[in-house]
Amino acid sequence: RVTVVGSFNVDHVWTAAALPRPGETLAGRYHSGPGGKGFNQAVASARAGASTSFVCALGADSGGQLARALAVADGIDLRDQPSDAPTGTAGIFVGSDGANSIVIGPGANAAMTPSFVDAQRAAMAESAVVLVQLESPVASITRALQLAGEAGATRMLNPAPANVEVPTELLALADLLTPNETEFAALLRRHGGDEVDAASLAALNDELLHTHCRRLLPHGTVVVTLGAAGCFVSHAPQDLRGDGLQHYRVAGEAAQAIDTTGAGDAFNGALAAALARDAQRPFAQQVKFANRYAAMSTENAGAAAAMPRLADVIGRFGG
Numbered sequence: 001r002v003t004v005v006g007s008f009n010v011d012h013v014w015t016a017a018a019l020p021r022p023g024e025t026l027a028g029r030y031h032s033g034p035g036g037k038g039f040n041q042a043v044a045s046a047r048a049g050a051s052t053s054f055v056c057a058l059g060a061d062s063g064g065q066l067a068r069a070l071a072v073a074d075g076i077d078l079r080d081q082p083s084d085a086p087t088g089t090a091g092i093f094v095g096s097d098g099a100n101s102i103v104i105g106p107g108a109n110a111a112m113t114p115s116f117v118d119a120q121r122a123a124m125a126e127s128a129v130v131l132v133q134l135e136s137p138v139a140s141i142t143r144a145l146q147l148a149g150e151a152g153a154t155r156m157l158n159p160a161p162a163n164v165e166v167p168t169e170l171l172a173l174a175d176l177l178t179p180n181e182t183e184f185a186a187l188l189r190r191h192g193g194d195e196v197d198a199a200s201l202a203a204l205n206d207e208l209l210h211t212h213c214r215r216l217l218p219h220g221t222v223v224v225t226l227g228a229a230g231c232f233v234s235h236a237p238q239d240l241r242g243d244g245l246q247h248y249r250v251a252g253e254a255a256q257a258i259d260t261t262g263a264g265d266a267f268n269g270a271l272a273a274a275l276a277r278d279a280q281r282p283f284a285q286q287v288k289f290a291n292r293y294a295a296m297s298t299e300n301a302g303a304a305a306a307m308p309r310l311a312d313v314i315g316r317f318g319g
């Protein structure tokens with residue numbers, strides 16, 4: 001089982017010829033759909049074949065009802081803390097060139113309490129992997145990783161979004177850290193004392209990347225996702241998961257990408273599911289599956305809605 005502790009948002013998306021300037025009113029196309037990093041990752045985990053629990057906070061409104069209906073549709077064991085605040089929302093403007101501006105209303109997500117997470121102890125105890133992100137209160141996700149540690153589960157921290165600071169105590173609780181390039185640069189700035197340029201990270205040599213990863217998470221595994229280029233993996237010296245290798249790249253898979261929103265969420269959910277389903281497989285193969293899964297997610301529009309199913313991934317790439 002995988003337990004994801006995190007956010008649910010209703011995404012409201014307007015696509016117009018350009019982004020609106022201050023004071024300007026534009027007409028454009030509108031659609032809405034489910035999102036939130038936590039929910040996206042839970043849907044990816046469930047569709048990638050793992051029994052999945054999702055711990056979140058929801059308002060008593062149509063957004064909360066949507067979350068419940070979608071969880072049922074994907075067979076997700078939903079454990080929601082009822083909140084007086086509205087369900088989380090994101091207002092997203094997209095210009096014709098694909099650039100976007102986003103405002104998030106965390107709403108109920110910001111109200112998830114450590115004691116509610118405590119009450120989900122039973123789900124954690126049954127889980128091989130507990131996966132958290134930073135769209136929920138840091139105290140609550142810290143509690144989740146503490147409980148996961150007590151239960152012997154793999155503690156997976158996706159340090160997203162990049163503008164939320166990761167306290168040292170939280171970092172210390174992670175067995176597996178999965179930043180994208182921007183998040184990796186932000187973590188190094190705060191915890192590694194190094195100034196690196198996110199845009200040129202993928203071009204750094206592997207030894208240097210490995211050194212950065214080791215400084216950031218001396219005891220655990222770091223997987224830096226590199227967009228279409230796939231990812232870089234760095235293991236601790238004592239970690240046997242690397243099959244003798246301490247660091248390596250796993251190339252991305254070719255995709256006809258039309259919407260890369262949620263690619264990182266697809267990757268995280270799929271990696272958690274792969275680890276929970278077959279912990280004995282070499283780590284590089286688990287990451288390869290996550291790359292395949294995430295590549296396919298970019299070929300569909302939307303966030304949670306874009307997540308492919310295991311059968312489709314196997315049909316495309318083999319088992």
Ligand code: ADP
Pocket residue numbers: 180181225226227228229230231252253254255257260261262263264265267290291292294295298
């Ligand atoms: P984020 O979505 O958080 O910015 P990345 O852009 O690093 O994260 O993407 C996460 C993963 O999604 C990558 O490691 C890769 O497996 C996959 N991916 C992203 N963009 C593409 C693409 N254009 N083609 C193929 N795979 C992609």
